[in-house]
Amino acid sequence: MTISYDFTQAAAELGVSEKWLRKHSTRLPRTKFGRTVRFTEEDIARIWEMHHIEPQTDASPPVSTASSSLHQLKPLPSRRVTRNSA
Incomplete structure (x- = not known):
């Protein structure tokens, strides 16, 4: 007979939470x-x-950090909602 596991046992065997296993079980x-x-x-x-x-086994060169430096980033617009007083 084949050994079978419930959610708790299978999650422990896989090293994941029971919640994760239930969510993805389908x-x-x-x-x-x-x-x-x-x-x-x-x-x-x-x-x-x-x-x-x-x-990955490809021999591509590492990505240069100079082209993606922080000084090139622009701030996002404000999310603040302004209320007009009547």
Whole structure:
């Protein structure tokens, strides 16, 4: 028989909060029986694979900070609402 996990156990296994897992569960591999949702070991492995990111290996030069220095930034317009007194 395959081992299955509830939300609390699966979240602990994945290192995420139970709230995060519940919020994203409709887009993740899972098994559902009526209202009961369970995660198998295979589901958890697939979730890990879905969120795995390989490091970039291109040899592009680092971005120069001189072209994006702070002195080029302009302040945003004021958000203050002014009330006209009648």
